[in-house]
Amino acid sequence: MVRINKVKGWGFLAILLLVFLLPATSFAALPDPVLKDKVEAGKSVYFKRCVWCHGVEGGGDGPSADRLFTRPRNFIQGTFKIRTTDSGELPLDANLIKTVTNGLPGSAMPAWGEFLKKEEIEAVIQFVKTLVQDRDFGDEDEEVNVQDFGTNPWGTQGPYHLGVPQEAIDKGKEIFIKNKCFECHGGEGRGDGNPTMKDDWGFPIVAADWQQCWNFRGSRRDPYNPFNIVRTISTGLNGTPMPNFREQITIEDRWNIAAFVNSLCPRKRIDPLANKPVSDFLIKSKYTEGPVSNNLDDPMWTAPYDDHKVIPRADDYEGDQYRSYVAMAGQITRGNRNFKPKVDNLWVTSRWSPEENAVYYLLEYHLRFLSTNPEFPDAVGIQWPGKLQDLFGAEKPYFIYGDSKKPVDLWKAEFMAKDYNPANAPKPEGYDLDLKVHEYIGNGFDAIKEKETEPTVQVVASKFHQGKVRVLFKRSLTNDNKETDVQIPSETFIPVSFMQWSGYDNEKDEHQALSTWLYTILEPPVPDSIYYMPPIAAAIFICFQGWLVWMTKRTRKMWDEGKMK
Amino acid sequence: MKQGLTSFIIFVLGLPIFHNFIFPMFQTSSGLNPARYVGFILFVLTFIIIHLILRLKPPMAMKALFVWGFGFYFYDYVLIPHIPWTLFITYMMLWSIGTFLYISQDAATFKEFRRPIVKTIVGEYKLARIVVFIFLPVFVGFTTYKSLLPKFEEPVELRTVHPAPPATTRVHGKTCALEKTRNPFRIQEQDDYQTAFPFLDVNKDFGKGGTGAQYMKNVTEGGTIFFQNCHYCHGDQLNGLGMFSHVFNPTPANFIDPGTIAMLRESFLFWRVSKGGPGLPNESTPWSSAMPPWEEHLKTEQIWKVILFEYWYTGWHPRTFDTEPAYIGAPVPPGGIGSDPETCM
Incomplete structure (x- = not known):
């Protein structure tokens, strides 16, 4: 056992860093003591920047706390998620510095690295350490064991870490099944395994969605790096049901499981400022010769989620589709506002067929659990300008339910899964949806009316499978209700936006998630002259x-x- | 000819080596990035010096190619931020004319420049003629193909940054003239409180005449409202990068930026916060702003406190008019004036 308590300050940190870098088994050491000379400087940073979420005493109960999911960290118990130390142990200063510098993606904690000076970050974590009441960083009985994470066996490089061999991914999948990771993370890793989880303070918590790795709290603004996953499997996440698997899984196999988890996450261009994939603001509707398939597994509707510029389409890929990533936010303008939307993106794919005179939009999104309460059905919708022909230039109706002068045409599919119970093991073939389409005219929040004309919008296919909802809308390009229904021309940029309601979280009416206006265009066929x-x-x-x-x-x-x- | 080949190899190998390995070393993160230009000039000088040392005298046509190529590289890669392509084409046309002037400075150089081209055309350079005469038609065909392929990009929407505010605005039943409206909570010079603690200092006796506690109380309340309502878009750091920010287009305002609240008056903010996106003027539409009209959720005093907090947090000062009372004698707006005409309360 190596005991270090004489060396102070920087020397101490440097030695710990050295220890952390050495590829050896874990060392037991004392935690980094509070550097008292930095506490005052840290306090002034804390009370200007951090107090608003983390609270005056660091109890994670600042003014914003009740309107955030997940809640801000409560420092009092000394429970920190992202560490290189063993489960239940205190973090190193270096761990906390990285957390503050990079933020915790997927939560409200932003990256402070570009905002605060390095000295300010080093100071504020010392103050945060003084907020820990139940434990003491200077306690002789506290131990930190910096874990051994090995090294990336494939030598992959950022930002996308491509080139991991398929054998490693397959091996990782076996270990995933053997260790029953799916019980919480779901069969396809969408975090849809267990609806009853709570954190140490009794607040509800959900498992990570591996297919949205940019939301991994410990992704350190490097979401595709398998190291992040190895670290989490090796150290667990303190305060959450995520244990470490240090004993059960060897270090080589932890890298293999990381390869598997990492392979599930679509490679998209990540916006370095938002830490999310760059939104596609134009949804292209593919021209289709003949009728469009209603089968969601037809090549017409299957396409990789990866950006084709990052990963070129495989040679055996038969389809011609591209998926659009649409970012969603909570509706916080009117009425019962939604500060904690459960869905923050949709994938949209579209086709149109002149022969059928019809357009199709496939909406897909990840949702861990569906509603079982008929009072709060799940729903997803597409919003169009009601009178496209009257809009001048880039004019659009108000993006939430239109306005008095410019109406919107809303197609909303309300649904409940058949024979579904979130607590049961999921059906391998997925769930059919008991679905009803509503069509509304919106002239503002207070003027949303269901249409009285014959319904013209259909949902021709739908499914809920392993935490993924898929709904395929169909409508004729033109119809007789010219006053209320959008008439869809080809080769024209048409504003379109999306709405989504999670019934499981009691979302209803204006308590919803929504996107802003995007554009869609019905692409013309390739001309013969080509x-x-x-x-x-x-x-x-x-x-x-x-x-x-x-x-x-x-x-x-x-x-x-x-x-x- | 051999000299030309050596020179050409130096050019073709030198440029990628410089671009991929040496040029990145000259990139500093500071605004104007002068190191980039120094790096480029050093590269060009090195290229010339190598030619002088090896006593290379490439033919005129090749010299022209080098000059033109360096110009292209400069405008496309060295110059930052990258200029719009229309401007790029204009600059490259000027650069091409310049290159041509350099070639045709006298009859001898022009003849020298022409010679290899003529020789290629008439077939004295047989291989060159085959390559060029096959490559060019293929290139033309490919360009035609590209231009016929339907391609759609997201339409660009231009908008004014700061809309023109109306003369008066009516919030919670009170009409106020924006020109003379002031923040009722700006009772002290905010610089005196940059290091004071919200929450902690709200009961302390400090500041000028003991008003520090009141000032910090208002800042604390403003911050509380901000972190319950506004940070989702404008961000915990007030930099416009909140959790929902990337959903919207245009993205939410960045208050750290010197071009937003630092150059606006508090009454302008008051109007924008109260009325949000739906309250924007009809001119220069569409604004597409997702900003909610906050008068529906916040009281007038809460809006003023949020504004006070935003300036305290960022350290900016609101713009103000000189003290000359320009509004005296201004007509009373229809609907009357609030009980305190200066604060809209």
Whole structure:
């Protein structure tokens, strides 16, 4: 056992860092004591920047706490999630510095690295350590065992960490099944395993959605790095039901399981400021020859979620689709506001068919648990400008239910899963949805009316499977209700927005998640001229080249004959 | 010819080596980034010096290619922020004209420049002629193909940054003239309280005439409202990067930026906070602002306290008019004036 208590301050930190970097088994050491000379400076940072969420005494009960999911950290018990030390132990200063610097993605904790000076971050964590009441960083009985994480066996590089061998991923999947990770994280890793989990303070908590790794709290603004997963499996997350698997899983296999978890997360361009995938503000509707398939597993509707510029489409991929990532926010403008939306993105895919005179929108989103209460059904909707023809330029109706002058046309699918109970083991084939489509005209929050005309919007396919909802809307491009229903032209940018309600969390009416106005466009078919125009252009150019040669030769001849000087 | 080939190899190898390995070393994060330009100039000088040392004299056409290529590289990669492509084309046209002037400075150089081109065309450089005459038609065909392929990008919407405020605004039944409205809680110079503690100092006897406690109480209340309502979009750091910020287009205002609250008057903020996106003027539409009209959730005094907090947190000072009472004798707006015409309360 290595005991270090004489060396103070920086030297101490440096040695600990050295210990952490050494690829050896874990060392037991004392925790970093509070650096008393920094506490005052840290206090002034804390009371300007942190107190609003973490509270005056660090109890995680600042003014904003009740309107956040997950809640801000309560420092009093000394429970910190993201560490390199063993489960239940206090963190190192270096761990806390990284947390403050990079923030905790997926929560309200922002990255302070660009906002505060380095000295300020070093000071504020010393003050935070003084807020811990139940434990003492200077206690002789406290121990920290910095874990051994090994090294990345495949030497993959950021930002996307591609090139992990398939064997490692398959091996990881076996370990995932053997250790029953799915009991909390769900069969496909969407965090949909267990609806009853609580944190140490009794607040509800959910398992991480592995398919949205940019929300991993410990992702350190490097979401695709498998190290983050190895660290979490090795150290557990203090204060949550996530244990460590240090004893059960060898270090090599922890890297394999990280490879598996990491392979589930779609490679998207991550906005470095928001720590989320960059939103697609244009949804392209693919032109389809003949009818569009109603089968969600048809190549017409299957496509990788990865950005095709990051991972090129595989050779055996039969389809032609691209998915759009749409970011969602809580509705916090009117009425019963929604500060804790459970869904923060949708994936949208679209096709249209002139033969059918119809357009299709497939809406997909991750939702851990569906509602079982008919009072609060789940729902998802598409909002259009009601009178597209009357809009001038880039004009749009108000983005939440329109306004008195510019109505919106809202297609809303309300549904409950059949034979579903969130506490039961999920059905392997997924759940069919008991679904009803409503069509509304919105002229503002207080003027939302269900249409009285014959319904024209259909949902032709829908499914809930392993924490993923899929709803396929269909409507004719044009219909007879020209006064109320959107008439959809092709090759035109049309504003469109999305809404979503999680019944399990009692979302209803204006208590919802929504997107802002995006654009959609019905792409025209590739013109026939594309097959004959390029050769014609090339042929014309060849003629021009011939003329150039002839002209140059003639000029030269004239020169030689002395006709030109 | 051999000299030309050596020179060409130096150019073709040198540029990628410089671009990928040496140029990144010259990048500093500070605003104007002068190191980039120094790095580029050093690279060009090195290129010239290598030619002088090796006594290389590439043919005129190749020299022209180098000059043109360096110009292209400069405008496309070195110059930051990257200029819009229309401007880029304009600059490159000027650069091409400049290159041509350099070639045609006298008849001899122009002839020298022409010689390899003519030789290629008439077929004296056989291989060059085959390559060029096959490559160009393929290029033309490919460009035609690209231009015929339907391609759609998200439409660009331009908007004014700061809308023109109305003369008066009516909040909670009181009409106030924005020109003379002031924040009733700005009772002290905020710089005196930059290091005071919210929450802790609200009962302390400090500040000028013991008003410090009152000032910090207002800041604390303003911060509380901000962190219960506003941080979702404007961010915990008031930098416009809240949890919901990336959903919206335009993105929420960044108060740290010197171009937002630092150059606005508090009455302007009061109007924007009270009326939100729906209250924006009809001119220069669409604004597409997702800002809620906060008068529906907050009292007038709460709005003023949030504004007080925003300036305290960021350290900016609101813009003010000189003390000259320009509004004396101004007509009373329709609907009357609030009980305190200066604070809209």
